[in-house]
Amino acid sequence: MTGDPSLSALSSIRGQDRALARLSRILAGGLRSGAVLLWGPEGVGKRTTALALSRRILCAEPQEGAPCGRCLSCRTPLAAHPDFHLLEPGETQSIGIDAVRELLRGTLESSLVSPVRIALLDEVHRLTPEASNSLLKSLEEPSDNLLFFLVSPSPDRLLPTLLSRLLKVRFLPLSDGDLAAVARERRPESPPEAIERALPLSGGSAGRLLGLVDSP
Ligand SMILES: [Zn+2]
Numbered sequence: 001m002t003g004d005p006s007l008s009a010l011s012s013i014r015g016q017d018r019a020l021a022r023l024s025r026i027l028a029g030g031l032r033s034g035a036v037l038l039w040g041p042e043g044v045g046k047r048t049t050a051l052a053l054s055r056r057i058l059c060a061e062p063q064e065g066a067p068c069g070r071c072l073s074c075r076t077p078l079a080a081h082p083d084f085h086l087l088e089p090g091e092t093q094s095i096g097i098d099a100v101r102e103l104l105r106g107t108l109e110s111s112l113v114s115p116v117r118i119a120l121l122d123e124v125h126r127l128t129p130e131a132s133n134s135l136l137k138s139l140e141e142p143s144d145n146l147l148f149f150l151v152s153p154s155p156d157r158l159l160p161t162l163l164s165r166l167l168k169v170r171f172l173p174l175s176d177g178d179l180a181a182v183a184r185e186r187r188p189e190s191p192p193e194a195i196e197r198a199l200p201l202s203g204g205s206a207g208r209l210l211g212l213v214d215s216p
Helices: 017-028 046-058 097-108 129-140 176-186 192-201 206-214
Strands: 033-039 084-087 117-121 146-152 167-170
Touching: 017 033, 017 046, 017 167, 033 046, 046 117, 046 146, 084 097, 097 117, 097 129, 176 192, 176 206, 192 206
Parallel strands: 033 146, 033 167, 084 117, 117 146
Antiparallel strands: none
């Protein structure tokens, strides 16, 4: 095992049973091309889910729906994985066409350690119109064994033509029970009162709750 948290992350996703069930159905159908949009509020597990699913799909011998942790793919960190390509805006406000072209070029040069290549685009609503069109063109001529995961809290900001090409999976705000469980797991040293106090301000987002617990 590499100790990469994405290898075991799927079992840590809370409160998204419907989204995970839908994703399971989509992937059980043998989806090996096209694009899936994971959308819903910030901080509820969309990106973590996309990373964990990528691990499972890239694994040469998944076991009971989980990556094996032993094959060459599982032993390769995602950042260095030749069949995994991540595009995220980082500090910049938008994702331009050059970044998308570079991503798409990278997917063509994959060495196929895994049965499928994956491109993950986080904050995909930040694509410029030109970048969106470049991605759209690629989706209109789907390559075999190239699967896109797109992540966004604001699908209404995507080009309608792009949106219409995506399989959409909705993530929901988390319940107080799930939020408290996440906080206890991720911040075991935090006093329960601090977690209780932050719950009503978190808006169903574990990301926001952890931020509040960290800097009350
Ligand atoms: Zn594996």
